[in-house]
Amino acid sequence: MKYRKGWIVLLALAILTPLGIIAAGGAWGEWDLDGVKEHAGFVPEGMRASTEGTTESPLAEYTVPGLDKGFFHQGLGTIVAAILGAGITALIAFAVARIAKHGGIS
Amino acid sequence: MHIPDGYLSPQSAGIFYLISAPLWALSLRSVRRRLHQRRVALLSLLSAFSFLVMMFNIPLPGGTTGHATGGVLIAILVGPWAALMAMTLALGVQALFFGDGGLLALGANAFNIGFVMPFAGYLVFRLLKGAAGPGDRRFAIAGAAGGYVGINVAALFVAIELGLQPILHHLPDGTPLYAPFALGVTIPAMVLPHLVIAGAAEAILTGGVVAFLGTYHPELFEKGSLTPR
Numbered sequence: 174m175k176y177r178k179g180w181i182v183l184l185a186l187a188i189l190t191p192l193g194i195i196a197a198g199g200a201w202g203e204w205d206l207d208g209v210k211e212h213a214g215f216v217p218e219g220m221r222a223s224t225e226g227t228t229e230s231p232l233a234e235y236t237v238p239g240l241d242k243g244f245f246h247q248g249l250g251t252i253v254a255a256i257l258g259a260g261i262t263a264l265i266a267f268a269v270a271r272i273a274k275h276g277g278i279s
Numbered sequence: 280m281h282i283p284d285g286y287l288s289p290q291s292a293g294i295f296y297l298i299s300a301p302l303w304a305l306s307l308r309s310v311r312r313r314l315h316q317r318r319v320a321l322l323s324l325l326s327a328f329s330f331l332v333m334m335f336n337i338p339l340p341g342g343t344t345g346h347a348t349g350g351v352l353i354a355i356l357v358g359p360w361a362a363l364m365a366m367t368l369a370l371g372v373q374a375l376f377f378g379d380g381g382l383l384a385l386g387a388n389a390f391n392i393g394f395v396m397p398f399a400g401y402l403v404f405r406l407l408k409g410a411a412g413p414g415d416r417r418f419a420i421a422g423a424a425g426g427y428v429g430i431n432v433a434a435l436f437v438a439i440e441l442g443l444q445p446i447l448h449h450l451p452d453g454t455p456l457y458a459p460f461a462l463g464v465t466i467p468a469m470v471l472p473h474l475v476i477a478g479a480a481e482a483i484l485t486g487g488v489v490a491f492l493g494t495y496h497p498e499l500f501e502k503g504s505l506t507p508r
Contacts, residue, residue, distance in 0.1 A: 175320040183324065186331040193335035193346070200336075201343040201468050202441055202458070203283055209459070219448060219456035220285040223383070227284070233378035235334060254377065255334055259327035262372045266326035266365060270319045273311045 187255040191248035194235065232257070280345070280437050280469075281373065281388055284381030286458040287440065288448045296386030302363060302394055309360030315501070318357060325353045326365040330372060333379075337480055341468070345477035348392060351400030351429040352485045355422055356492075356499060359401040366393030391436045400429025400485070413493035413500045423486025430481040431473050438462070438469035 174180065199208070206224065210216050231238055232254055240250030287295070314322060329349040336344040354362035367389040373379040380388045404425030411417035442462030445455035460468070492499050 175317070176324050179321075179324045179328075183327055183331060186328070190331065190334045196336040196338040196344045198338070198342045198344050200280065200345060201339075201341070201472070202286065202437075202460075202465070203281060205283075206285075213459040215454075215459070217455050217457055217459050218450070219288060220458070223289065223457075224285040230376055230378040232376050235377055235379075251334075255331055258334075258372055258377060259330045261376065262330045262369050263323045263327035265372065266368045267319060267323035269307075269364065269368065270310050270314065270322050270361075273307045274314070274316060274319060 183259060184256075187259060188252055190235075190255040191251045194251055280348075280392060280434060281370070281380030282384040282391075282437065282441070284383045286381070287384055287387060287444060288457045289383065291440070291444065291447065291457075292381075292383040292387060294386075295384075295390050299367075299386040299389050299394070302390070303367065306360045306363040306367075309358065310364055314357060314361050318501075321499070322357055322361055322365055325349070325356060325362075326368050329353060329365055330369040332484065333369070333373070337476055339472035339476050341472060343472065345472055345480075347426070347477065347481040347484045348396065348430065349484060350392060350396040350433075351404065351426040351481065352422070352488050354397035354401035354429075355404055355425065355485070355489060357501075359397045362397035362401075363389070363393045366397065387440060391433045391440070395436050396429040396433035398429075399432040400425035403428045413489075413497035415493070416490075418493055419486050419490035422489035423482040426481035426483075426485030427478045431470065431478050434469045434473040434477070435466070438465040441465045441469075 204212060206216050206221060209220065235251055235254040235258070236247070237250040237253045240246045240253060310322070332349040333346050336346050339345045348366070350362055350366050353365050370380055370388050370392060371385060374382050374385050374388070404421045407421035407424050408418050411421065439462065441458040442460060442465035444458035445461055448456040450456065
């Protein structure tokens with residue numbers, strides 16, 4: 174496999190991701206509607222309307238259904254989410270770059 | 280820095296798709312013409328690397344969190360146009376599967392994090408590195424400075440985009456319809472923590488990896504260019 178050491182580093186990073194979600198609080202300006210209400214004092218109309226009817230992603234907040242109870246399970250869920258997300262990203266990037274170069278995947 | 284849906288008006292979000300679309304086309308063209316066939320796997324690896332780096336949240340002053348992105352590092356390794364592709368795909372997967380950053384806002388997020396950050400950082404890197412090559416101390420310091428500047432410029436762009444919303448879109452009585460904070464709030468709230476902490480994280484990540492790879496794998500650094508030829 175090309176760049177074997179690099180992929181090993183990625184696997185190590187994925188296993189360490191539970192450390193990355195320990196930090197309390199989310200990013201500024203990335204709140205859900207409750208967070209907006211808390212920070213702004215109200216929920217702007219357009220904001221409420223444009224998020225209505227949208228469903229939360231099954232993997233939202235980098236959790237995995239069934240792996241969200243308890244410290245150990247959450248950590249495992251984060252690692253699974255990291256490997257899934259990084260894996261999907263790598264595959265799509267490979268396919269897109271490959272198609273850009275050759276006009277096909279094979 | 281990932282703008283969720285609902286913070287930008289649909290018009291603003293649409294405008295950013297219109298801005299990003301030709302940039303994506305240039306990115307594809309640059310990858311087709313300039314990225315060596317053998318480096319397709321490297322671009323794939325770096326895209327996944329960026330996805331993982333963005334999961335490492337660091338506590339910021341003010342009770343919020345931030346993270347590095349790897350965008351400038353990727354620009355230094357494979358060029359800023361290829362970095363735009365890598366970052367856009369990582370952001371797309373985050374938005375689609377993990378609810379991190381909006382889908383309507385993906386045009387804006389790709390512009391800020393995928394275009395502004397790698398290009399601003401790469402420009403600083405190119406200016407500061409001078410004649411230094413991989414393995415030189417100056418090469419790594421230029422990378423660190425690029426990372427620092429890149430993430431801060433991107434944070435400023437996000438702050439301005441959010442802060443313009445209440446000016447552009449409000450009810451007759453002035454009540455904001457979308458992102459509700461004025462520029463005087465968004466700019467310090469976004470920029471100060473990035474100047475102090477997140478910028479340092481991006482600088483350490485970029486400078487550290489550039490120093491390591493420059494010493495042990497100098498062949499990874501190809502001569503990059505800002506223009507997609």
